[in-house]
Each structure stands twice: as C-alpha cells, then as structure tokens.
Amino acid sequence: MSNFPFLSVLTVAPLVGALVVALLPRRRPDLAKLVAFGWSLLVLVLSVIMWIAFQADGDRFQFRESYAWIPNWGVNFTFEVDGIALVMLMLIAILVPLVILASWHDAEQSKRSVPVYFALLLVLECTMIGVFAAADVFLFYVFFEVMLVPMYFLIGSYGGHQRQYAAVKFFLYSLVGGLFMLAAVIGLWVVGGKTFDWQALSQAEFATDTARWLFLGFFLAFAIKAPFFPFHTWLPDAGGAAPAGAAALLVGVLDKVGTFGILRYCLPLFPEASRWFAPWALALGVIGIIYAALLAVGQNDLKRLVSYTSIAHFGFIGVGIFAFTTQAGTGAVLYMLNHGLATGLLFLVVGMLIARRGSALISDFGGAGKLVPLLAGVLFFAGLASLALPGTAPFVSEFLVLIGTFTTNKPVAVIATLGIILAAAYVLWMIQRTTQGTLNPTLTEVDGMRRDLTLREKIVVAPLIALIVLLGFYPKPVTDVINPAVKATMQDVGRTDPAPAVGTVQEAAK
Template identity: 80%
Template sequence: MSSFPYLTVLTVAPLVGAAGIAFLPKDKPELAKRAAFGWSLLILALTVGLWLQFKPAGERFQFRESYTWIPQWGAKFTFAVDGIALVMIALIALLVPLVVLASWHDADKSKRSVPAYFALLLALEATMIGVFAAQDVFLFYVFFEVMLVPMYFLIGSYGGHQKQYAAVKFFLYSLVGGLFMLAAVVGLWVLGGHTFDWQTLVNADFGVNAERWLFLGFFLAFAIKAPFFPFHTWLPDAGGAAQAGSAALLVGVMDKVGTFGILRYCLPLFPNASKHFAWLGFTLALVGIVYGALVAIGQQDLKRLVSYTSIAHFGFIGIGIFAFTTQAGTGAVLYMVNHGLATGLLFLVVGMLVSRRGSALVSDFGGAGKLVPVLAGVFFIAGLASLALPGTSPFVSEFLVLIGTFTVNKTVAVIATAGIILAAGYVLWMIQRTTQGTTNPKLLEVKAMSRDLSLREAAVVTPLIALIIVLGFYPKPVIDVINPAIKATMTDMHVTDPKATAGTVEAGK
C-alpha cells in the first residue's frame, strides 16, 4: 500500500487551487477558467492513482491517515476509503473538470467575479471529497456542514430566477438537518466512550432506546440531504435556480451524501434500529418514486423537471439500502454512481439548450432537434439513460436493486417497478416537447439556436456518454470495488443474504 497521503492531498489541493484562483484579478476571467480546469484535471489524475492502488480484495478501509485534532474531544483528522467512498470520490473527480468546462461562460453573464465562481467550484470539490473520505464522525459532520457554504454562494450569487430564495431554502433545510445530526453526534460521543472514531463506535453498545434515537437523528439529516419525500421541496427550487454546472454537482454528487451517510453511519452504527425503522425507509422511498415521477410529468421548467426525476431515482437507492441484501446494496451504490453520470449529463445538456434559447420553459422549445440535431441527439441519449434503458449504466443498478429487494420484499419491488413506467412517461414527454414535432417559430428568431454542439461541449458530454454505455455493458470493474464494502456493511448489521441471492454479484458472477 502506498504511503503517499492521497486523501489529505485530494482534500487540501482543491482548496489551495480555490484560494489561488479567488485572488486572481477580476479582469482576467480566462486565466481563472484555465487555472480551474487545469487544477481539476490534476485532482482527477491523483484520483486515478488512488483507484489503481486500491485493492478490492484487500482491507476494507485503505489509505488510512490519522492526525491529532482536538484531543480533549477525541476528535481526529482521520481519513480512509472503502469501495463505497472510492467510487464517490472518483465520480467527484470526473464531474468537476467537466462542469468547469461546461460552465465556461456561465459566470460571464453575471455581474459577479468570474474567478470567484470557479474558486467556489474547487472549494465545493474539496468539501465533497472530505465528507466521503472522513472516518471520524465529528470530521464527517464538519464537512457535512461546511460544504453548504460554497453551494449556497454558487446558487445565491450566480444562479438564475429566484436564486436568493432557492439558496436560503437550500441552506436552511440542510442546516436544520445538520442540527439533528449534531444532537445525535453529541449523544454518540457521550454513550460511545468519548470518541468519534468510526471503528470504535461500530463495536459500541448503545442500548435499544438510545440506539433508535441516535438513528433517527442521523437519518433525518440524511433524508433531508438526499432528499427523500417529504423533505424534498428544497431540491426543485435549488436545481431550478442554480447554473447547470452547479446543479449537476448538487444533484449528481452532493445529494449522495445523504444516501452515503445512511450506508456508512446509520446501518453499521445502529444495526438494530436500522432493522426496526426499515419500514420507514421503504415507505419514504416508495412514495418518492411515485410522487417524483408524477410531479416531473407536469413540470414546465426543464431544470425543475430533472430535479423531480432525481427524487424518484433516490427512491430506488433508498429501497436498495433498506433491503439489507448484498445485491440490492451493491445496486444502490452503483445507482449513486450511475445517477451522477446520467443526471449530470442531463443537467449539462439542459444547460446547453437553455443557454441558446435563453429560457428553461418547455413551451419555449419545440422542434429544436431540426436546428441543433447533434445536441438534440445527446439530449435523447441522456434521457434514455435517465429512464434506465437496457444498455445504459443506470439499468444495471436499477435491475440489481429490484432483484435484491424482490428476494426479501416482493411488494416493495413490485410497486417500485411501476416507477419505471412513469419514468418512461416523463422522459419521453420532455424529449418530444422540446426537440421533436413542429419547430417553434420563435426558435428561428434566436440566433444562438443555429449553433449546434461545439467542440468544448462535445468534450464535456463525450466522456459521460462513453462511461454510461461502457458501464451499461461491463459494470464489473465498479461492482468489484463496491461489493466487498457492502458485504462488510451487511456483516456489521449481522444479516445474511437469502440463499437465492448469496454471492450472485461477486466478481461478475
């Protein structure tokens, strides 16, 4: 195992880049853009090195680093990654340079500083990597709260319609959830032997009642962050107001902290409470699948529509987590990755369409495919990935979730399957109304609608499309990384797979 401090460098390096870019002169926007893109590529290269040196068959947590922080509290800067954290960090490292490239002109239209915008993107990257890499509960909580700050300014300062309202709503919802988590973190420290070390707390006995209350404190914070129904109302506002690149990171990665938190903290630390409240997780997830899809069908704003589809997708992740099988759990984590790829692509393509039309309203498009056929084709591919068409990566994860859930709860799996039909409805409706049919006469008056996919935009979408297709046919490399971590989580919960599913996702079997 390499002694290089990958996780510390990956957390600190984006902050260093952000600080340098923030102090660049405002009259040098191109320099800020190039610096942000180059720095994000450096982070991607380091992450590739981390991935290549990770051993799926090795120890559960690898690249562990621990530094003294607040000895009176037993808090430490402890970083480590298992397969679940690794794939999420890889997703972050991939999306950020693509978002920087896609957002090349987003800040130009505002009266705010262009260097500050790209500095905020790198600062957000640092906090997101930190929250997935943290193995100290208090450190996790700090990153969980601090990552709100750059996103708040990305929405409130650089967003579109009702940006300030959306930014405040996003911040307040997350802050309230964080307060519940803070209370649970304090309780965890008191009852767990005055330590925040994850490994020590996994082996602690909190008692039945205390465990349930601690579980609810963490779960509520994570349910708001994900978000699960009925804590979802901030997401359409934030996703609709944010620039497309910021929205891609918000929905594609940042929201996954909620589902990651349930897997990393709720299930292993509070296994009995997790089993006791599994019905609650199933209920919120199922309602979210149906509700998110139905509301998405009626949306007139493209960015709000994509945001509502994500509420439905998070429902599938939720049932995969609470099924407590290796198959469903692996499918849930794979869904987290594939949702980031597919929804990230969808948000970025929507942003390209909106920047040309000057509007996100579905009614302002119509027949756009005749004017920008290549961009419309990419939009179609992104939509098919979002509805989990076979041959795209989301289908694999959705299939694993449903199969793994069906073995333990057929009713939940059947109801969730109905969401697939609804997904086809809102995606095909969106594509039909925007790119197909008779061309909207007003589109012909918009000069920008004559520009098809540019070279820069092609560089943004090509890697995402390639990964969606490759992982749709060959997901084994990612599954092999995720599966051991899910098995270890099931062991922490003292549950075993039903005989019909045991070992079915091992190494491509």
C-alpha cells in the same frame, strides 16, 4: 505507493487551487478558468492513481491517515475509504472538471466575479471529497456543514430566476438536518466513550432506545440531504435556480452524501435501529419513486423536471439500501455512481439547451432537433440513460436494486417497478415536447439556437457518454470494488442474503 497520503492531499488540493483562483485578478477571467480546470484535472489524475492503488480484494478500509486535531474531545483528522467512498471520490473527480468546462461562460452572465465562481466550485470539491473521505464522525460533520456555504453562494449569487429564495431554502433545510445530526453526534460521543473514531464507534454497543434516537438524528439529516420524500421540496427550487454546472454537482454528488451517510453511519453504527426503522424508510423510498415521478411528468421547467426525476431515483437508492441484501445494496451504490453520471449529463445538456434559448420552459421549445441535431441527440441519450434503458449504466443498477429487493420484499419491488414506466413517460414526453415535432417558429429567431454543440461542449459530454455505455455493458471493475464494502455493511446490519429461490434470477444479475 499506498503509503502516499492520498486522501488528505486530495482534500486539500482543491482548496489550495481555490485560493489561487480567487486571488487571480478579476480582469483575467480566462486565466482563472484555465487554472481551475487544470487544477481539477490534477485532482482527477491523483484520483485515478488512487483507484489503481486500491486493492479491491484487500482490507475493507484503505489509505488510513490520522492526525490529532482537538485532543480534548478526541477529534482527529482521520481519513480512510472503503469501496463505496472510493467510487464516490472518482465520481467527484470526473464530474468537477467537466462541470468547470461546461460552465465556461455561465459566470459572465451573472455580472459577478468570474474567478470567484470557479474558486467556489473548487471549494465545493474540497468539501465533497472531505465528506466522503472522513472516518471521524466530527470531521464528517464539519465537512457536511461547511459544504453548504460554497453551494449557497453558487446558487444565490450565480443562479437564475428566484435564486435568493432557492439558496435560502436550500441552506435552511440542510442546516436544520445538520443540527439534528449535531445533537445525535454529541449523543454518540457521550454514549460511545468520548471518541469520534468510526472504527471504535462501530464496535460500541448502545442501549436500544438510545440507538434508535441517534439513528433518527442521523437519518433525518441524511433524508433531507438525499432528499427523500417528504423532505424533498428544497431540491426542485435549488436545482431549478442553480446554474447548470452547480446543479449537476448538487444532484450528482452533494445529494449522494445523504445516501452515503446512511450506508456508512446509520447502518453500521445502529444495526438494530436500522432494522427497526427499515419498513418506514422503504415506505418513504417507494412513495418518493412514484410521487416524484408523477410530479416530474407535470413540470414545464426543464431543470425542475430533472430535479424531480432525481428525487424518484433517490427513492430507488433508498429502497436498495434498506432492502438489506448484497445485490440491492450493490445496486444502490452503483446507482449512486450511475445517477451521478446520467443525471449530471442530463443537467449539463439541459443547461446547454437553456443557455441557447434563454429560457428553461419546455413550452418555449419544440422541434429544436431540427436546429441543433447533435445537442438533441445527446439530450435523447441522456434521457434514455436516465430512464435506465438496457445498455446504459443506470439499467444495471436499477435492475440490481429491484431483484435484490424482490428476494426480501416483493410488494415494494413490484410498486417500485412501476417507477420505470413513469420514468419512460416523463423522459420521453419531455424529449418529444422540446426536440421533436414541428419547429417552434420563435426558436429560429433566437441566435443561440443556430449553434450546435461546440468543441468545448463535445469534450464535456463525450467522457460521460462513454462511461455510461461502458458501465452499461461492463460494470465489473466498479462492482468488484463496491461488493466487498456492501457485504461488510450488510454484515454490520446483521442481515445475510436469503437463499436464491430461483437460480436463474441470480444469474441474470451478474
């Protein structure tokens, strides 16, 4: 079974699907939606089979495939995944069908071609899978850059207010980061013996200065992508303007490429430089946690608010990565998954609310829970998950990050903990102003607000809620997969976990 070329098939399948969908006649939008949905389910089934075939206690990297591409430069189509990448692939495979289902009527509003919208979503899935599955630095770069194109058109063509501005800002920010990375990729190729193979490069030794410059090139690209403070300003615009489904993918998956890239490329390839830059990265993470949370409190636009909460969460992930302990690292990776689920859900629910009201402004709501109780309930759940309430999945990851950081860097952990309080503030205040309190009289005049969750929408939110609760109580299946990969990464960096000072703290983490 493990000989089946899972990764290349997974990467190519959505692309084929996108071609099929794009070629469907424009007059048959429903057919296009069904085909796109079916295709994404196919990818999901394949991913589940791959998850089962993956041996958690086996080799670090599995499902390796390699085909020659540009022999002159030593470029190959090399795919392989470790536990971290596998988890991200699962997240993509789960989110895309749900996003397609949630965006069922989104494309009609834009007066543009409906099949193209769903084709773009599938192209995006192809590039997202490719970027996590690639084990060739050149191939990774190709996916990293090409990923921008479908997202650009999703935001620019199908987005809301200020979509042009947001799309261009998104593209330019990412491209700038990407070009820094291109310089670093070429530099890596030159000093690393003219190969792009990750395995070979991770064995190579670089001069200290060279490694630090190359680290910086990669890190800049990833910090813009993630985004970390102070490179974050594109995300609220893009997240605010993108259609809800695309925004869920943008924040839920696309941005994880940044943190994933740091774990897969920055840390193992340039261990000394990673240690050298770690204090700076930690500082960026901590500033991001506090600063973005404060901004989130002040937002009046729902989608922008959710975008800012994500920047705060990316601060947590960054802290978890650069704390250099297995606990914090596992917590960070788990956070990448949980954040994808929780914020994905939050974006989708907020999107449903906005579609009903026709406005994204919090001040246009008020007491909506009385009209759409079920939707308000789901929003409340998504909000609680987002603020990491115990019992929901994000709590496990946030807690792991904090205690993992505490063992090596107490001040950072203490300041980061303040972020939890602020998270409670922005989530609960947002909920209170939209769904609680006295009913805003204008809401009753809006037709859409009289419809509670439809069956389609229930199908969208149910799996996400189930996963968030399940992983909140029983994260072991996922941590078992993540742990070996994180351990190996930390070994690459040359950091071992400090001996536990108090045994009970360690126990609580399990």
